[in-house]
Amino acid sequence: MKKIYLTISILAVMVQFAQAQFTLDGEFRPRMEYLNGFGSLIPEASEPDFFTVTRARLNAGYATETYKVYMSIQDILLWGENPQIIHSDVNNKFDLFEAWAELQLGSGWSTKLGRQTLSYDDQRILGGLDWAQSGRNHDAALLKYAKDGFALDFALAFNQDNLAAAGNLYATTALFSYKTMQMMHLNKKFGNLSASLLVMNNGYQNGTPGVSNLQTFGTHLNYKKDAFGLAVNAFLQTGARLGEVDVKGAYDLSLDLSYKASDKVSIGAGVEVISGNDAGAGETGAFFPLYGTNHKFNGLMDYFYVGNHANTIGLVDIHVGADFKLSETSNLSVNLLNFSGEQELTSGEKSLGTELDLVFSKKFKGYSLILGYSQMFAADGMYELKGVTKADAADSQNWAWAMLVIKPKFIN
Secondary structure (H helix, E strand, C coil), X not given: CHHHHHHHHHHHHHHHHHHCEEEEEEEEEEEEEEEECCCCCCECCCXXXXXXXXXXXXXXXXXXXXXXXXXXXXXXXXXXXXXXXXXXXXXXXXXXXXXXXXXXXXXXXXXXXXXXXXXXXXXXXXXXXXXXXXXXXXXXXXXXXXXXXXXXXXXXXXXXXXXXXXXCCCCCCCCCCCCEEEEEEEEEEECCEEEXXXXXXXXXXXXXXXXXXXXXXXXXXXXXXXXXXXXEEEEEEEEEECCCEEEEEEEEXXXXXXXXXXXXXXXXXXXXXXXXXXXXXXXXXXXXXXXXXXXXXCCCCCCXXXXXXXXXXXXXXXXXXXXXXXXXXXXXEEEEEEEECCCCCCCXXXXXEEEEEEEEEEEECCEEEEEEEEEEEXXXXXXXXXXXXXXXXXXXXXXXXXXXXXXXXXXX
16 A cells, blocks of 8 residues: 555656656855955055956756746855854855745736846846856846737836834835836847836935935847847936935936957957036036946946945046857957946046957866956046056056856766
8 A cells, every 4th residue: 555655656756757847956156356456546655456256056947837936045255254163144145145936917918026136138237247256136027018019017026124114114225225126128039139117216315204216227238140240239317316316317328239240259349428417516417327337337347336436527438359269169259348428527638548358268078167366457537436646556457367167067
């Protein structure tokens, strides 16, 4: 009798897995960095920074015909942060990165509920920020429609960060974390052209119950035909930023061209103009790219819009680059970017400098290695902008890093 029960149980499990798909995979990603001017100019008297941080993730997914469930747990490990004997998560970096369920509603409709990444187009306004070891996520409800080359996403979020404030609807205090969010993204494909429209409102808590509402809207166009590619961004912001600062006339415009010269060489060039603050007290004309993958833009050294450069002179970024396929398993990316202010600094200076970014990647059997080096050639305006005198700054401003990426698939 026990054998019969056991056989029935095994058959039941087999039937369940035949009707569904379970996946279990992970990621082990240590990155070592040498910082001698990353993010800002380093003074000569300061010592360069050097550290290694590992991202460890375990991802589990389960899918049936009617729903999907996905969970991703991660820990961000700074080498040496724990004592040798007494171990603890001293920086509270062990967390649930994603936890969502997606329900199929039929006729192209579905809904996705829970902690998830919101990543659209080139990730300028909304992106997963995968470069950061912690990544970026949102706690949101997403209504989705996709059919015949057309896709529509509508997201809603209402955030709290303090359970102790029961009965208080206004308990979101983290810097620039939104209190509310309403977002609509539409995408339509027309042959070689992909066109998107984004409309988003973010409400930021100023007090109890004060909320400032900031609206961001615009379009992303991506055209590809044969070896030629063109991408355009055009975004505007209005409303009020955190702190009840009125936003008027803020914009972000960009144009990028690409050309695949051969099977081994691709080249590109582009320009991005981001408005700065030309308004009076209590107002601003400065655009801020919000929740995008900002590390991807305006140079890998993160001098602009990565926890800095908000509400200031804006930016004009003119860049050229090339990607070289060195072999079937290795690539080299070279990018040169020239920066200047969209407006003048107090001194009347606009020029900020030039950055060189080099990234080499090599795929091995089951893992990959990525190496990077960046050099900032600062102009007089950069010293003024960052508040470091040229005489006191280090002679060389650079950044180097090495990253190992392993993504094991335990069950697929």
